[in-house]
Amino acid sequence: MHSPHNNGRTSSENIGKSTDRNDQQDRRGAEGGKLPVVPAFRTLLKYMKPFRVTLFIVSVSTLIAILSDLLQPYLMKIAIDDNLLSDKQDFKQLIYICAIYFGLSLSSFIFTYIQNNLLQYIGQNIVAKIRKELFEHISKLSMRYFDRVSSGSLITNVSSDTEALNQFFNQVLLSLFRDGLMLVFILVMMFQLDTELALYCLVLLPIIFVIAILFRTKIRKAYQTTRARLSQTVAFVAENLNGMQLIQVFHQEKEQQKQFVEKNQSYYNANLREIKLNVLFRSSFEILANLSIALVTWLGGKAVLGTTLEFGVLYAFITYIRQFFQPINTITQQWNTFQSASVALSRIWSVFAIKPDVTDELALDRQRQGKKLLTKEQVEGKVAFRNVTFAYNEGEAVIKQLSLAITPGEMIGVVGATGAGKSSLISLLCRFYDVQIGSVTIDDVDVRHIRQADLHRIVGLVQQEPYLYSGTIIDNVRMFDETISREAVIEACRFVGAEAIVERLEDGYETQLSERGSGLSAGERQLISFARIIVFQPKILILDEASANLDSETEQLITQALATVSQNRTTIVIAHRLSTIVHADRIIVMEDGQIVEAGSHQQLLKEKGYYNDLYTYATARKEHVVM
Numbered sequence: 186m187h188s189p190h191n192n193g194r195t196s197s198e199n200i201g202k203s204t205d206r207n208d209q210q211d212r213r214g215a216e217g218g219k220l221p222v223v224p225a226f227r228t229l230l231k232y233m234k235p236f237r238v239t240l241f242i243v244s245v246s247t248l249i250a251i252l253s254d255l256l257q258p259y260l261m262k263i264a265i266d267d268n269l270l271s272d273k274q275d276f277k278q279l280i281y282i283c284a285i286y287f288g289l290s291l292s293s294f295i296f297t298y299i300q301n302n303l304l305q306y307i308g309q310n311i312v313a314k315i316r317k318e319l320f321e322h323i324s325k326l327s328m329r330y331f332d333r334v335s336s337g338s339l340i341t342n343v344s345s346d347t348e349a350l351n352q353f354f355n356q357v358l359l360s361l362f363r364d365g366l367m368l369v370f371i372l373v374m375m376f377q378l379d380t381e382l383a384l385y386c387l388v389l390l391p392i393i394f395v396i397a398i399l400f401r402t403k404i405r406k407a408y409q410t411t412r413a414r415l416s417q418t419v420a421f422v423a424e425n426l427n428g429m430q431l432i433q434v435f436h437q438e439k440e441q442q443k444q445f446v447e448k449n450q451s452y453y454n455a456n457l458r459e460i461k462l463n464v465l466f467r468s469s470f471e472i473l474a475n476l477s478i479a480l481v482t483w484l485g486g487k488a489v490l491g492t493t494l495e496f497g498v499l500y501a502f503i504t505y506i507r508q509f510f511q512p513i514n515t516i517t518q519q520w521n522t523f524q525s526a527s528v529a530l531s532r533i534w535s536v537f538a539i540k541p542d543v544t545d546e547l548a549l550d551r552q553r554q555g556k557k558l559l560t561k562e563q564v565e566g567k568v569a570f571r572n573v574t575f576a577y578n579e580g581e582a583v584i585k586q587l588s589l590a591i592t593p594g595e596m597i598g599v600v601g602a603t604g605a606g607k608s609s610l611i612s613l614l615c616r617f618y619d620v621q622i623g624s625v626t627i628d629d630v631d632v633r634h635i636r637q638a639d640l641h642r643i644v645g646l647v648q649q650e651p652y653l654y655s656g657t658i659i660d661n662v663r664m665f666d667e668t669i670s671r672e673a674v675i676e677a678c679r680f681v682g683a684e685a686i687v688e689r690l691e692d693g694y695e696t697q698l699s700e701r702g703s704g705l706s707a708g709e710r711q712l713i714s715f716a717r718i719i720v721f722q723p724k725i726l727i728l729d730e731a732s733a734n735l736d737s738e739t740e741q742l743i744t745q746a747l748a749t750v751s752q753n754r755t756t757i758v759i760a761h762r763l764s765t766i767v768h769a770d771r772i773i774v775m776e777d778g779q780i781v782e783a784g785s786h787q788q789l790l791k792e793k794g795y796y797n798d799l800y801t802y803a804t805a806r807k808e809h810v811v812m
């Protein structure tokens with residue numbers, strides 16, 4: 186039986202399948218780079234708006250830092266031509282020049298520090314905000330979305346894609362700001378010093394651009410391949426961690442390791458190619474820079490010897506050429522970070538663009554029309570499925586024209602062969618999915634007219650494999666809701682009979698649990714989630730009973746706990762062991778998305794149908810039926 190939350194898709198077969206899905210998604214993600222870059226960054230501007238003033242301070246600081254840097258060679262030129270190589274011997278002016286030089290270095294340091302920190306502050310804030318919104322958005326998406334997209338892909342979206350954005354702010358934006366302005370100013374200074382030499386240097390610009398464009402396309406492709414392969418590797422690891430038990434049980438370790446080695450190798454190859462291209466690109470720039478210095482030394486040197494150029498000017502010029510290549514190098518180096526950021530942005534926005542299938546629209550419409558919404562406080566607990574048809578995939582109905590009316594406080598047991606549609610039925614009541622035909626109502630109100638937040642307070646679900654979060658037992662029972670007191674949690678555990686189990690643990694209620702509920706058996710985890718129910722007091726309780734064989738002591742505890750928590754509460758139990766539901770008010774038997782038998786235990790035995798066969802089989806084997 187599948188729990189409605191995870192849909193039970195964790196077979197080793199499915200691990201492979203969802204990795205394939207992932208591959209497709211990653212390929213789509215890699216192609217995301219082809220999406221228009223401008224709209225992707227325009228949306229980002231919206232996030233930058235609140236930081237307008239800070240951005241202004243960053244611009245001013247950048248300007249001051251650049252000017253401080255660029256005036257230094259000019260100052261040296263004055264020192265060389267007016268003092269060192271002249272007859273004036275003006276020591277006082279030389280000291281002034283040195284003092285100003287030091288002052289400029291200090292100013293460059295201070296304003297670069299301010300600019301870097303402020304830009305980082307803006308970047309970190311925006312990335313944290315996007316990450317938070319992305320997580321919120323993903324948590325609101327419908328189960329249909331999680332059926333399609335693997336968790337590995339989403340982990341990549343929330344972690345590495347937002348990290349790529351982080352680098353965009355730390356590196357690209359900083360470089361565009363600082364190095365772009367620096368280039369312009371260096372050119373101005375060069376023309377100011379000597380127009381002819383400056384024009385020779387300008388000749389290099391087209392060559393630089395040709396090299397940049399040549400490499401740009403190649404590096405971009407290499408980068409996209411690297412990222413797509415990294416996502417595939419991360420997704421593969423995530424899938425494997427989720428399905429580790431199955432992998433070990435089915436001795437799939439070697440096969441999975443083989444697949445991982447292949448993925449790892451292809452990621453390694455892609456990485457190496459990207460690195461090689463980058464190194465080649467940078468080296469080409471070094472050669473060009475050195476070539477132009479040699480050219481200027483040759484041309485300028487001749488002019489100095491012919492006394493048409495002052496030595497100080499040549500010195501300053503050569504310094505500017507070094508400084509000229511550095512920003513170009515940095516900007517072009519940032520090109521792939523920029524590429525990765527635009528791919529990441531496209532992927533992030535495409536997740537944001539997905540709208541949940543299940544929404545509060547109809548409930549909000551009702552509210553707008555001034556009608557009262559159903560909340561937990563008013564609910565009596567009447568549940569009805571009216572002529573419901575539901576399909577996960579179009580044309581493949583798994584619930585077929587099913588009708589079922591449950592009175593407040595009634596306890597219903599649901600049995601049926603695997604795939605009969607039991608979990609799907611309760612998924613519809615919890616509104617993990619919406620029906621295609623018919624309706625599901627609570628107290629005669631369609632669940633689509635109840636706000637999801639209210640619905641999930643009205644309907645409490647104990648899953649087949651209850652999910653436990655990283656945290657203490659107290660946290661897990663009260664679901665991190667600090668308004669619920671520790672005493673209330675302890676009382677709830679006592680009420681459902683989980684007290685003895687908790688007290689057996691070394692740290693008692695403070696025992697740290699993990700995702701897989703470390704140290705607790707399936708039955709014990711269910712008892713903990715019964716305590717959750719008591720704490721949150723839903724009006725309708727759904728129990729997807731654990732299919733694992735429980736020891737008779739835990740099973741007895743669970744049966745007692747169920748009897749306790751189901752009192753005065755509409756309860757639906759998907760039963761794997763008939764012993765749990767023998768005393769139910771009504772038992773329904775499902776087959777192929779329909780109810781084929783319904784009645785009390787005694788009535789169903791008399792009917793001599795499926796239920797009777799099941800029960801006879803169980804008693805003949807003197808064990809509880811596990812389906």
Ligand SMILES: Nc1ncnc2c1ncn2[C@@H]1O[C@H](COP(=O)(O)OP(=O)(O)OP(=O)(O)O)[C@@H](O)[C@H]1O
Nearest residue numbers: 186187192332577583602603604605606607608609
């Ligand atoms: N998320 C899903 N996407 C597509 N098909 C699904 C999904 N979940 C379940 N199904 C299919 O719907 C049908 C009913 O499944 P459901 O889980 O409701 O049955 P069940 O009676 O609870 O079975 P089991 O006891 O094995 O969990 C099955 O054919 C199943 O393969």
